[in-house]
Every structure is written in structure tokens, then in C-alpha cells.
Amino acid sequence: MPVSLVLTSDTHVPQRSRDVPHSLWAAIEAADVVVHAGDWVDVALLDQFERRSRRLVAVHGNNDHGPLRERLPEVARVEIEGIRLAVVHETGDRAGREARCAARFPDTDVLVFGHSHIPWDTTAANGLRLLNPGSPTDRRRQPHGTFVTATAADGALHDLTFHAVPPRS
Incomplete structure (x- = not known):
């Protein structure tokens, strides 16, 4: 049975925004x-995500402290519809990322990461897919904020879409 996914990172609430965008809440x-x-x-x-999500898979980042x-x-790490998924905040420099992550996560099909706020979708030589959904609230040098939706089925991701979040006016 297909499983719908939302991938996000670097929300930085309330540091960069008072709340996540309505489009992300609807997707969640x-x-x-x-x-x-x-x-x-x-x-x-985090409390809001736990209340509004059916199932939450999450990690802390470098700006997360205390609770x-x-x-x-x-x-x-979790398995969803035959996909071995890992989540981590930081993966290091862009140069050599695929090889470094393939070595660190050898038994993983998809690695979701954040930190850079830069949307990323590549595949390492060993088949590991690396996904950074970007940030829905702090676009930095990107034209807009982003988050990702996808469907997990039959051991693969389908219909993966990066959703643009327009800057708040």
C-alpha cells in the first residue's frame, strides 16, 4: 500500500519565521x-508536528538544544514500504558528499538531510539517494523556500516533488 511522505528541514521557528507556511501544514x-x-x-x-502528524520521523540539528x-x-532510521530511510541533519561539505554518505550509511536506500537550506537530490555510486528538502522558512540564497512530498511504494520513491514556498510579504 503506498505511503505518502512529507520531507522538511530547517524550519527555524520562531527564529526565522513565526510559523511554517500553510501549504506545509496542509501537506503534513x-x-x-x-x-x-x-x-x-x-x-x-516539535510538539505541533507531533500533534498534526500521523507519524513523525525526526532528528535534532545544530541549532537545537535542551529538550x-x-x-x-x-x-x-526507519523502513517504509521496503525503503530503508535514514535522517540526519548535517552531511558535511558539498564536495564528496555522495561518497562520504554512502560510506556512512551503507545499508540505506534514501538519506534525508538538512543544514544547508539548499534543495538537493542526487544518487551515490552505490545507489544511495540523498535528499535535502531545503527550508520552508529560510531560503537563504535560494529563489524560494521548499519542502518535498513523495510516495513510498514497492521499495521506491515515486512522485517526488519539491514544492516552492513563496517568500512572505
């Missing part, structure tokens, strides 16, 4: 599984 409430790759900043946002580090691991 519709999804079977929500993946957050860290940098929540405030534990209140966030107590409640969330550095690395999360």
Missing part, C-alpha cells in the same frame, strides 16, 4: 509520514 496533515531533518529551534514546534536534543536523536 495529509501525509502518512512526516520526516524532519532538524533545526527546529523551539520545542513547541529538542533530549527528545530527538542525531540519526533516525
Whole structure:
């Protein structure tokens, strides 16, 4: 049975935004599984995600301290519809990322990561797919914020879409 996914990271609430965009909340409430790759900043946002998600897979980031580090691991691993998924906040420099992550996560099909706020979708030589959903609230040098939706079925991701979040006016 297909499983709908939402991937997000680097929400930085309330540091960079008062809340996540309405389009992301709508996607979260519709999804079977929500993946957050860290940098929540405030534990209140984690509480909201837990209330509004059917199933949450999440890690802490470098800007997460106190209760966030107590409640969330550095690395999360889960199997969804035959896909071995891992989540981590930081993967290091862009150069050599695929090889470095393939060595660190050898028994993983998809690695979701954050930190850079830059959307990323590549595949390492060993078949590991690396996905960074970007940030829905802090676009940095990107034209807009982003998050990802996808469907997991039959051991693969389908219909993977990066959703643009327009800057708040």
C-alpha cells in the first residue's frame, strides 16, 4: 500500500519565521509520514508536528538544544514500504558528499538531510539517494523556500516533488 511522505528541514521557528507556511501544514496533515531533518529551534514546534502528524520521523540539528536534543536523536532510521530511510541533519561539505554518505550509511536506500537550506537530490555510486528538502522558512540564497512530498511504494520513491514556498510579504 503506498505511503505518502512529507520531507522538511530547517524550519527555524520562531527564529526565522513565526510559523511554517500553510501549504506545509496542509501537506503534513495529509501525509502518512512526516520526516524532519532538524533545526527546529523551539520545542513547541516539535510538539505541533507531533500533534498534526500521523507519524513523525525526526532528528535534532545544530541549532537545537535542551529538550529538542533530549527528545530527538542525531540519526533516525526507519523502513517504509521496503525503503530503508535514514535522517540526519548535517552531511558535511558539498564536495564528496555522495561518497562520504554512502560510506556512512551503507545499508540505506534514501538519506534525508538538512543544514544547508539548499534543495538537493542526487544518487551515490552505490545507489544511495540523498535528499535535502531545503527550508520552508529560510531560503537563504535560494529563489524560494521548499519542502518535498513523495510516495513510498514497492521499495521506491515515486512522485517526488519539491514544492516552492513563496517568500512572505
